[in-house]
Amino acid sequence: MAGTDNTIDLLNLQFTGNENEQQYIIFMVGKEEFGLEVLKVQEIIRYLVPTKIPHAPMYVEGVIDFRGEVIPVLSMRKRFGLPDKEDIEFQVIIVTEVNTKIIGLTVDRVLDIANIPEDKIQLTTDFTTQEKTKYLKAVGKLGNRLILLLDLDKIMNFNDEKLLEEIISSVEKTVDS
Amino acid sequence: MNNFKGDCSVLDPELLSTFVNEAKEQIERLVFILLQVEQNPDRQIEFINEMFRIAHNIKGSAGIMGLVQLKDVVHELESLFSLIRDNKYFLKSKVIDLLLGFTDDLTAFFENDFRNERFPHFDKWISTFNKLRGEKGEEIASNQRECLPELEACSLVLSKQQKETVVSWQKAGKLVYGINVLFTSETVFPGASALIFYNELQSFGKILTTAPPREKLGEEDFSEFKIVLLCEKSLLPQEIEKIESLSFDGVKVTIRKWVSREEEQKNGDDRSTSAGTIRVEAERIDNLINQMGKMLTLKTSLLHLSQKGSYRDKTTWERLEKTLQELDQVYGELQTDILDLRMVPIKQLFSRFPKSIRDMAKQCGKKVEAQFYGEETEIDKQIVEELIDPLTHLLRNAIDHGLETVEERVKVGKEPSGRITFEARQEGSYIIIVLSDDGRGLNLEKIRGKAILSGLIKETEQLSRQEVIDLIFAPGFSTTEKVGDLSGRGVGLDVVKNAIKRLRGSIEVSTEFGKNTIFTVKIPLTLAIIQSFMVELNGQIFGIPVTDVLQSIVIKESEIHYLEGKKVYYRYPEVIPLIDLGEEFNFSYEKKPEQLRVVIVNCGRSHVGLIVEELLGLEEVMIKRVNKSLGTTRNIAGAALLGSGEIALIIDTQSVVGSAVRI
Structure with missing residues (x-):
């Protein structure tokens, strides 16, 4: 576990796309460290309570205003089947792009941005079907730390996608502006 | 050659979308022209240059885009047009019909993601065009050549001096006519006929030039005689008639206002660039509107702050308030201007219908005349798109079920042609579109019978006249089965109603049996900004579109009754079903049994009450589309x-009501 708190430095940092392919944002959900390619991350923002949406799937926390756009926020804790965190002091929302859709992911805290060379990454075809590991695509080694690298596409599964398409099309019909 | 080789993916998407948009416009124009020509085949001579140019342009762009099949098939069309232009071919109604069918496929090609698709019925069209031109046999060879549109190709070329005369004549407000005399095989002495015509024409104005020239009229054999006539003022209709009646021996005379090539070019461009207009991508305007939305948010929060603030420094505060008022006003103007950018004449919508009307009338074997009023009325571009389907649906109903056949009409003493009228006008912040037909009207008895059959109403139920009429919009009223030939009219009208509702509009119908049916559609001017009635549930704010809201009331828990297990509120003489939004949305809050706040909303022909925690009042909000992401559910x-x-979710009233109450 990294001891220092990098959260503030990383907050509101806008990622320009010039970042290295091997760079990862390292964050914590529960007791594990996760990594997400920097290239897929748009911005990390301080946690704010999303506007709840009736009938939404359980792991959808709600929507927030992200620079004038209304985007959904997914709770990684809920996605992994963990209970809500009581202390939300370091909680942040990572704004990322999944299949051209902008979504926010709530995580416990951001640790740092790190380089994980390709030879330190092991693909995870033989993982179990545990909630936590279902969304992984690889495991990276950072010194003696194990970083679980997330597969964003899997975070939204097929049914979600379908639901999402339906919802978007109905919404866009009504409110496309 | 016939294999699709195009690769648009390497092209600039902006260029591609410009191409698609322009092509769509040109196809629309072509359809318009073909419809005119179908009405009056002689006008093809008047339009042929434009038709040719459209085909040529599409072909050219298709070539650049690498759309091989499109290029090939439009090339065939162009060749056909070039035959017409050279007077070697004349479009008969059957062929016009065929060409209109071709435009359907052209449109379809552009509507679909054409990058991955072949041209629909490619082989069929190629062979059709070949066959059409084949009717003219040997002339094809000479028309295979690649040629640019040569407007004066039919051998009348003005000298520079003559052009100047034409221009100065036109500038002086006088008129220039081009007259085309076409000789057929029945004409015995074209030369003599032309001379007679020439002499007669001199009484109408000054003849500038002719082709072939005057002095050669006696010498050559020619099939066509062209004259440029200068007139002091516009020819009267009877004068034009007189000139046209000068024709004899199978001679065909057409007369039209002379348009020089430059001017035609300009007219063509008018639709895109010239005359102080610029083409702007819809997306840029949308961005502007988004920015405006942010500003609206900021403005509102400033106003909120100023109302909460303290008066420590009174003069500064007063000044601040005054400035805010001005800001409010300037913002209002800015908003109007920006939203104006998306406004287009409703003609863009109406212009699609003549073709549909023609096709539908043909299908049903009826005669239909259509009239359009208020085409200049402006409407949000996006609403135009959204209205196409519902209005087409209504139109189909009107032609299919509303209008009678020619025989039926004659029998009851009506004109043989049925009349369809579209009318648009603005009323306040709404656009009213009226679609009426002078057909047989709705048969209330049959509607009632059908509604009883499909279980919508009970046999004993007493309904007012209007309530019976409104049944045609009820879901479940429509079945594929037609009941008799008089009342198959309700087919799918609930779909139309829902589409209009989604645009926060409304639709009404009135009818006079045997005389007419009139649909009145009311749509807000714009979709971007709406008035919303704000309510609160468990600390979160929701908005209800004000167009749905009838009123808000406060009731006591003890006033709630239960009917078949559902909450209702009696308000004489009405029973209003109640929906507890807190329960419905799973947003629990502590209720105050003495003060339940209820918003009564319109839902079809009845009302429904929504129980909320707090009423917050009206606010003007800009609706955001929940951009490319999961964000909302069906309600x-x-x-x-x-x-x-904060973010307020805007409730889709109809679906909330629909999912909770079965009416």
């Missing part, structure tokens, strides 16, 4: 940013 129409920085 939510969109989201709006509030002045306070």
Whole structure:
């Protein structure tokens, strides 16, 4: 576990796309460290309570205003089947792009941005079907730390996608502006 | 050659979308022209240059885009047009019909993601065009050549001096006519006929030039005689008639205002660039509107702040308030101007219908005349798109079920042609579109019978006249089965109603049996900004579109009754079903049994009450589309940013009501 708190430095940092392919944002959900390619991350923002949406799937926390756009926020804790965190002091929302859709992911805290060379990454075809590991695509080694690298596409599964398409099309019909 | 080789993916998407948009416009124009020509085949001579140019342009762009099949098939069309232009071919109604069918496929090609698709019925069209031109046999060879549109190709070329004369004549407000005399095989002495014509024409104005020239009229054999006539003022209709009646021996005379090539070019461009207009991508305007939305949010929050603030420094505060008022006003103007950018004449919508009317009338074997009024009325571009389907649906109903056949009409003493009228006008912040037909009207007895059969109403139920009429919009009223030939009219009208509702509009129908049916559609001017009635549930703010809201009331828990297990509220003489939004949305809050706040909303022909925690009042909000992401469910129409920085979800009233109450 990294001891220092990098959260503030990383907050509101806008990622320009010039970042290295091997760079990862390292964050914590529960007791594990996760990594997400920097290239897929748009911005990390301080946690704010999303506007709840009736009938939404359980792991959808709600929507927030992200620079004038209304985007959904997914709770990684809920996605992994963990209970809500009581202390939300370091909680942040990572704004990322999944299949051209902008979504926010709530995580416990951001640790740092790190380089994980390709030879330190092991693909995870033989993982179990545990909630936590279902969304992984690889495991990276950072010194003696194990970083679980997330597969964003899997975070939204097929049914979600379908639901999402339906919802978007109905919404866009009504409110496309 | 016939294999699709195009690769548009390497092209600039902006270029591609410009191409698609322009092509669509040109196809629309072509359809318009073909419809005119179908009405009056002689006008093809008047339009042929434009038709040719459209085909040529599409072909050219298709070539650049690498759309091989499109290029090939439009090339065939162009060749056919070039035959017409050279007077070697004349479009008969059957062929016009065929060409209109071709435009359907052209449109379809552009509507679909054409990058991955072949041209629909490619082989069929190629062979059709070949066959059409084949009717003219040997002339094809000479028309295979690649040629640019040569407007004066039919051998009348003005000298520079003559052009100047024409221009100065036109500038002086006088008129120039081009007259085309076409000789057929029945004409015995073309030369003599032309001379007679020439002499007669001199009484109408000054003849500038002719082709072939005057002095050669006696010498050559020619099939066509062209004259440029200068007139002091516009020819009267009877004069034009007189000139046209000069024709004899199978001679065909057409007369039209002379348009020089430059001017035609300009007219063509008018639709895109010239005359102080610029083409702007819809997306840029949308961005502007988004920015405006942010500003609306900021403005509202400033106003909120100023109302909460303290008066420590009174003069500064007063000044601040005054400035805010001005800001409010300037913002209002800015908003109007920006939303104006998306406004287009409703003609863009109406212009699609003549073709549909023609096709539908043909299908049903009826005669239909259509009239359009108020085409200049402006409407949000996006609403145009959204209205196409519902209005087409209504139109189909009107032609299919509303209008009678020619025989039936004659029998009851009506004109043989049925009349369809589209009318648009603005009323306040709404656009009213009226679609009426002078057909047989709705048969209330049959509607009632059908509604009883499909279980919508009970046999004993007493309904007012209007309530019976409104049954045609009820879901479940429509079945594929037609009941008799008089009342198959309700087919799918609930779909139309829902589409209009989604645009926050309304639709009404009135009818006089045997005389007419009139649909009146009312649509807000714009979709971007709406008035919303704000309510609160468990600390979160929701908006209800004000167009749905009838009124808000406060009732006591003890006033709630239960009917078949559902909450209702009696308000004489009405029973209003109640929906507890807190329960419905799973947003629990502590209820005050003495003060339940209820918003009564319109739902079809009845009303429904929504129980909420708190009533907050009206606010003007900009609806955000929940951009490319999961954000709402079936009961939510969109989201709006509030002045306070919060997000308010806008409730989709109809679906909330629909999912909770079966009416």
